[in-house]
Amino acid sequence: MDYDYQLLHVVALLTLIAFGGTSWTIEACSPNELEALMSFKNGIQKDTSGRVAKWIGQSCCDWEGIVCENATSRVTQINLPGFISTDTDLFQTQMKGLISPSITLLTFLEIIDLGGLVGLSGTIPQTIGLHLPKLQKLYLYGNNLTGPIPESIGELPNLQELALQENRLSGLIPVSLGSLKSLKRLLLYSNQFSGTIPDSLGNLMNLVELDVHDNALIGNIPNSVGEMQALEKLDLSNNLLSGKIPSSLTNLTVISVLYLNTNYLEGTVPFPSRSGEMSSLGFLRLHNNLLVGNIPSNIGYLVSLQRVSLSNNKLEGALPSSLGNLVALTELYLSGNFLSDQIPKSVGQLSQLIMLNISRNLIEGPLPQEMSSLQNLQTLDLSFNHLNLSAIPKWIENMSSLSNIYFAGCGIQGQIPDFFQRTNSPIQELDLSVNFLSGNIPSWIGSLNQLYKLNLSRNSLYSDIPDSFRNLQDLGILDLHSNRLAGTIASAFDIQQGVLGGSLKFVDLSANNFSSGIEEIGGGQCGIQFLNLSHNLLKGRLPNSIGKQNSLKSLDLSFNELGSNLPEVLGNLTSLERLKLQQNHFTGKIPNEFLKLLKLKELNLSNNLLEGEIPERKPLIDFPESSYSGNKGLCGKPLSPCKV
Known part of the structure; x- marks a missing residue:
């Protein structure tokens, strides 16, 4: 203890004696x-x-x-x-400013928590590992720190938690981190680290969580990762890792979370060869890689698995029947692979399953009747497989929890089955697009009062939109494009009226035969953001009330028979990023109010009857000639100069 420090305590003691007590x-x-x-x-x-x-x-x-x-x-x-x-x-x-290196003078420090201070910048002090022997927790996450992790940080013998995530740190992950024998959590994600994952991390026998996702790491996953016997969570996603997943990962018998998604990994998926290995593994996420080969048949040994995601790889072959052993499984994502053959009957044993997504594969029909036992299933996505269903299985009606149904591109024929109106669970999302459905859109769809998303696009449906659609108060996404629908679009736009408060966000009625109802698109203010009515037979003029739709980001009315002047109130749609009005019969000048559309990234007014000078300011002068071509009366930049 230095002299000044001793003197202060002596003065304090004498003061206490003088006042005859210990209260001060x-x-x-x-x-x-x-x-x-x-x-x-x-x-x-x-x-x-x-x-x-x-x-x-x-x-x-x-x-x-x-x-x-x-x-x-x-x-x-x-x-x-x-x-x-x-x-x-x-x-x-x-907190804005720099971290002073002087904090390393606080040699008794056990905890430094400066996490989440937006604006705190600078670098981690280079000598941080040389003067803080008692440090147990270092939280510098969610700041604006730059530079490397100092090599000296490996000299902190008592460090248990190192949280540096969500900064702009760069350079290599120091080899010295492997010396932190007390470390339990190492969080380096969402930075700019490069190079390889050092082998030395395998020395961290007490490490429970290792998370380095969203960096620029390259090379192989080191075999030494399998030596970290206490590891419960491993996240290496969103890097540039290559090579095979090391077989040593099967040594992690108590690991509960494994993330390897969005890398450039290649090779096959290794799994334990006997029951009991990795028996505590709860989360397995390998999606968005380049993994090849079959899903191993012994995946069924991982009996504690709750969530499995192998999506967006190059996996092939049949689904192993051992999947049925995963009785704790709640979520299974297998989309975007080359999986083939039929869904095994054993899938019906997954009584806890909530989410099943096998879309975009080569799965063949028929679907096993045993799937009807999945009474907790809420979302079923079998879209874009080779199911070639003549009809949607009727047992869907008896699945008591199913509310999100995706059968796009499954070869379904005939009319939309009416058992959807009798399901035990209210349907919230229904996607039957890209099939061979024909007939009318049934009016009972209007009774699905919790429906949020309806996609019937790219079928052969005809007639008009049922008036009962007015009852769909929660509808947010309506996609009916590329059918043979006709009549008025009014029913679709009545959805946004009254008590709705603007739930409708996305409407695509393009590539049909609608001829009337254009005056309805401005009726009442709503929250619609995407509207596509292109490639129809719509006539008349745009109503001034369209100027109330100030949430619109994309408006496409191209390839119709609309006419008259462009409404000046279109300039009120200041959120617009995309405006397509080509191939109509619009006349008159381009309103100066269009200059208020500062967020506009795409504009097409070509092949109309517009005339006069194009307003010579941004954003209109930034678009190419093709945005205005085919209007014989238009002039000015980027077209030919106007004649005086």
């Missing part, structure tokens, strides 16, 4: 610690929480965010997290 104390920091904290304070330019501004005087142990050891009054914690919780709220504060 003085606790001052050592000069070194006081200097370190004041240097940290001076590096902060802005602190919206006001905590650092209150650091005044000598008694730093009383400062907000500072914790000291009672016996020695030495600083053990800097607790200034970005998220502050009150009795009624949780809010995030902001």
Whole structure:
């Protein structure tokens, strides 16, 4: 203990004696610690929480965010997290400035928590591992830090948690991290780290969680990862890793979460060869890779699996019947592979299954009757397979929890079956697109009062939109494009009226034979963002009420028979990013109000009867000649200059 520190305590003791009691104390920091904290304070330019501004005087142990050891009054914690919780709220504060290297002078520190301080920048002090032997937790996540992880960080013998995620850190992952024998959590995700995953990480026998997703890591997954026997969560997704998944991963008998998605991994998926290995594995996510080969038949040994995602790889062959052994499974994602043959009957044993997605494969029909036993299933997606169903199986009606049904591109023929109106669970999403359905759109669809998404596009449906659609108060997505529908579009736009409050966000009625109802598209203000009525037979003029649809981002009315002047109120649609009005009969000038469409990225007014000078300002002058061609009366940039 230095001389000044001793002197302060002597003065405090004499004061206590003089006043004859112990009710009044003085606790001052050592000069070194006081200097370190004041240097940290001076590096902060802005602190919206006001905590650092209150650091005044000598008694730093009383400062907000500072914790000291009672016996020695030495600083053990800097607790200034970005998220502050009150009795009624949780809010995030902001701190701009640099991390002062002087914090390494606080040699008794056990916890540094500066996580979530948006705007805190600079680098991690290079000597952080040389002066903080007691440090157990280092939280610097969610800041704006740059530069590498110092090699010296491997000199922290008591470090248990290292959280550096969500910064702009770069460089290599230090080999020295493998020396942190006490480390339980290593979180480096959402940075800019490059290079390989060091083999030395296999030395971290106490590591429970390793997460390095969303970086630029390359090379193979090291075999040493399989030596981390305490590992429960491994996330290596969204990198540039290559090679095969090492067989050593099967050594992780207590791992509960495995993420390897969105890399450039190649090779086959190794699984344990006997029952009991990896028996605690709860989450297996290998999606968005280049994995090849079959799904191993011994996947059924992983009896604790709850969520499995192997989507978007190059897996092939039949689904193993051992899938039926995964009785705890709640989610199974196998989409975007080359899986073939039929769905095994054993899938019906997955009584806890909530989500089943096998879309975009080569699966063949028929579907096994045993699937009707999946009474907890909420979402079933079998789209774009080789099922060649003559009809949708009637047992769908008896699945008590099924509310999201996707049978797009399954070769379904005939009319839309009426048993959908009798399902035990209210249908929320129904996708029967890209099939061979014919006949009318049945009016009973209007009784599906919880329907949010309806996609019947690319079929051979005819007649008009039933008036009962007005009852679909929760409808947000309506896609009927590429059918043979006719009549008026009015029923579709009545959906957005009254009590709805603008639930309808997406409407695509393009490539049909609608001829009337254009005046309805501006009726009442709503939250519609995407509207496509192109390639129809619509006539008349655009109503001025269209200017109320200020949520519109994409409006396509091309290839119709619309006429008259372009409404000036289109300029009120300031959220528009895409406006397509080509191949109509619009006349008159381009309104100057179009200059208010500053977010416009795509514009096509070609092949109309427009005339006059194109308003010569952004954004209109930024579009190519093709946006205006085919209007004989138009002139000005980017077309030919107007004649004086």
